[in-house]
Amino acid sequence: MLRPGDAQGMRYLAGGVCQDMARDELSVFTTGDGCTVAYRIDGPPAAPVLVLSNSIGTTMGMWDAQLAALSQSFRVLRYDTRGHGASGAPAGPYSLDRLGYDVVELLDALGLDRVHFCGLSLGGFIGQWLGYRQPSRIDHLILANTAAHLEPRSFWDGRIADVLAAGDLTEIANSFLRNWFPANMLDPLDEAVIPFQAGLLAMNPFGLAGCYAAVRDTDLRATGALITRPTLVVAGEFDTVTTLAHGEFIASAVPGARLVTLPVVHLSNVEQPREFLEATLEFLPG
Template identity: 60%
Template sequence: MTDTLHFTAGDGARIAYRLDGPEDRPVLMLSNSIATTLHMWDGQVPELARSFRVLRYDFRGHGGSDAPAGAYSLDRLGRDVLELLDFLGIARVHFLGLSLGGFVGQWLGIHAPERIDRLILSNTSPHLGPASYFDEQIGNVLAASNLSATADMFMRNWFPASMLAAQNRTVEPFHAAILAMSPQGLAGCFAAVRDADLRRPISLITAPTLVIGGEDDKVTLASHSEAIAATIPGAELLLLPGVHLLNVERPAEFMEAVVGFLRSR
């Protein structure tokens, strides 16, 4: 595993990123869920890095990246990706985004089609509402003395009860990462989700697309995955038994789908 590096985005925010795998392989960019860091993919990177140059990063407001004040926009999160690719001199990537990362993947497919080879949208949605729900979450994280209640909420949304019932080494780092987060950064990304509505423009996506959903996802429902796949021309749909962080809950099936799609002609 490489060390975490940084670059400075156009508005001055420092964004953390990592590269793993051979330099001569196609680049696969990974984009994670809100309230996680690039370590969300630690379980997948060793296998992926055998076939791909794997690029992952922390959203602004998360992990090793800066947490500027104020609401973030999906446009800004998408431009962070494009500016990182420009900084690294990478013309095109395969892009795998889960949850908020999938919102960014949709944005890239619409606004920067020349940069995307194959697109995988996992456990995501083109629109989540109502806005009042996200306003409430923003108020909660900014007012709370710590993020323990927020962490508990995310854990219930991300993982099945069976994984949360006992001490679980797989899920514990996710809980710890939320407690260490910047409330300002989390609030900023909540605002980006609140304000995003891609339901119509995703019909413009031309990249070969795989949509992966969780049959028991409580946040980005299976019906959201079905709607994305029905709207993007030629998209493939795979629903797995599981909740939200399918790369963690169902790693074997998830990886089989991802690698199979990226290698298919």
């Protein structure tokens, strides 16, 4: 298990890029229930903090295409969601409460009172939770390619059983890629997709199953109206997982929320990095 300072020379599969992480680039802290969470901070020390939360099956590396631009204006805090990347992957189901408190405890550990938060897919579930459960910690909120509820429960039970029984994750990885990217990025495999495929194949099955359970057990349809923070919802026109209708529902439920629709499938910041960045920078206060 990683401990502070143990990242020297490790090969880190960043759900985006496999790279050598220097000792001062990757840090970890331990949550109240004993899980280690890996994180990284980039950008000017005095700048407003922007937290980026990854989708299920990826790591903080999914934000690599936006990092250079965002870290010019923001202190960018990325972390690997529990069960992913260099974070711990305890066995058993996870809950959205636990994933949300992982963020709260990380902010507490870093002495951060209030941050902007951007989450995609599972990260967007976490963002919604923070928006209504911890509003004093959130300034502006971006919810990308996400939903308030995904059913049926039996579907998620099947996914959990499949991933825990799989000898390898090849078919599960292929299923993710088909849900994340358009066909023209998969045949042939686009250069941008290759690291995501590798990251999926390296996933800890316990981490994937645990996060499946968190999605299975989450229903935020009645809590959107309780989010009072300025909110941007980004939806994908061709998203078959968290559909455009899911994004429209969130935008209609959250008072004053703004909806931006991009002609993408699921990982909108990867498929259209420039357009995603423009929407983000236009929304966040400079």
